[in-house]
Amino acid sequence: GEDVEQSLFLSVREGDSSVINCTYTDSSSTYLYWYKQEPGAGLQLLTYIFSNMDMKQDQRLTVLLNKKDKHLSLRIADTQTGDSAIYFCAERNSGYSTLTFGKGTMLLVSP
């Protein structure tokens, strides 16, 4: 079955770049996602990438996809204290309309 792995915690200083990494197992995944969860709230979609792309950039966010290594990363430039949250990587399950989520990476941004 599908499995998504992430590191559990990342701490950075305000203004630095943050890089959150994710590995997945389903080589036939067509879409991969990054969601953000702020304390006490639901998940919000940050961005997603189609599997035929290597990179996607959206303002301060850069997503890199290495299909050979099944590795996905999210880079947040100029990280702000408001970026402190849990970030979830997810893959679209092949053939189905469900997503498998990783355990989430807690990002802590200190002033």
Add this chain to the structure above:
Amino acid sequence: NAGVTQTPKFRVLKTGQSMTLLCAQDMNHEYMYWYRQDPGMGLRLIHYSVGEGTTAKGEVPDGYNVSRLKKQNFLLGLESAAPSQTSVYFCASSLRNRPYSGANVLTFGAGSRLTVL
């Protein structure tokens, strides 16, 4: 446009009691999902529905039942609550996508925190 609304937001149950969580969406989405979130476990899919009147099991369906009698509502039931069902439950919905295609972006509710004593 409220998006995905979950009720109740908080509930405390005793072991063996039953309850129903309600999810409502106003985006005319075909697909709806129930996930549970536990510390260190991430989000795990309980049940999902690809249309009115249809449901399917996810990764952790035991102890739960669901119903999708109306397109906009997806109900999650606990017939006999157990302490292991203490969790935060999230409902989500998405548009229909053809298999193997479409970004299938999920919109989440704010969550329902359930404690079983």
